[in-house]
């Protein structure tokens with residue numbers, strides 16, 4: 001195994017609270033192990049554009065509690081091309097980088113897997129995405145903070161919904177995954193959740209809502225994952241209002257506020273553990289793997305498994321929504 005003298009670290013895809021805590025852990029662990037560490041600014045695009053700078057323990061002072069990412073993030077189109085990845089590799093050689101740590105989601109790991117195979121450079125991934133849609137880790141960095149943000153917002157909407165006896169459709173993030181909608185739904189007492197993993201028909205939804213209305217509930221909340229199957233949340237709510245004007249339905253789209261804010265304790269600890277584990281993995285000669293946390297143990301999960309294997313939504317939680325919404 002080639003000696004590790006210099007590691008590069010980057011954040012990629014949607015930012016997630018706790019990415020900074022992970023960067024800090026990687027940088028401080030490298031210092032501890034006497035390995036040089038450089039930060040790549042703006043994800044894979046920064047590798048292509050040679051936007052690379054030296055980091056030291058003081059460059060990560062005070063960032064543990066900060067949302068966003070000091071290294072910035074990007075969704076790089078160029079990295080999807082062989083030519084772009086070729087440019088990235090030239091810059092890796094230019095800076096003498098021996099291995100990469102990438103912090104991001106499924107897309108980031110897909111890119112890392114291709115790059116590692118093309119150029120034979122060791123890459124280790126740290127799961128950082130609010131979506132929690134990676135197999136091989138119980139939680140991804142940022143998910144817990146996003147959940148807390150969503151629940152705080154839904155609680156507030158519940159106050160006004162109850163005051164006016166209204167139905168609210170609240171859209172949360174999750175292009176392809178319903179983890180945020182489901183867990184936040186249980187934690188905020190949502191009456192219905194709409195998830196991409198469990199397609200619901202309009203008639204089923206109508207049936208749920210009619211049942212709720214017949215109970216004379218003070219308010220009802222439908223938490224909608226953005227990737228659910230029925231189309232736009234506004235269209236669903238408009239149709240419901242046309243057929244049932246008495247529900248007086250309203251729509252709130254929580255949007256990007258879910259990605260910001262200071263990370264929770266859970267995310268800070270997870271990010272610190274996985275940041276250190278990623279450097280350990282490289283020192284052990286690991287390659288093309290994600291470091292995950294399963295039942296409080298660090299696991300090395302091949303990128304291909306983390307991306308391709310399906311992490312199932314918790315059917316117990318789904319059942320709770322219908323049992324407890326009465």
Ligand SMILES: Nc1ncnc2c1ncn2[C@@H]1O[C@H](COP(=O)(O)OP(=O)(O)OP(=O)(O)O)[C@@H](O)[C@H]1O
Pocket residue numbers: 012013014015044074075076077079080081104105106107108109110111112114128129130131
């Ligand atoms: N097939 C691919 N080939 C090369 N690079 C890829 C590929 N898929 C994704 N990437 C790179 O990874 C970046 C991040 O992926 P993506 O935008 O899907 O976000 P993500 O890592 O899944 O995070 P999140 O879902 O939380 O936003 C892409 O912008 C692109 O640069």
Ligand SMILES: O=P(O)(O)OC[C@H]1O[C@](O)(CO)[C@@H](O)[C@@H]1O
Pocket residue numbers: 013014015129130131173174175176226259
């Ligand atoms: O607006 P952007 O940055 O493209 O990101 C939106 C997407 O990113 C995610 O938040 C994940 O980071 C998805 O749930 C969402 O669909």
Ligand SMILES: [Mg+2]
Pocket residue numbers: 013105106107129131
């Ligand atoms: Mg993703």
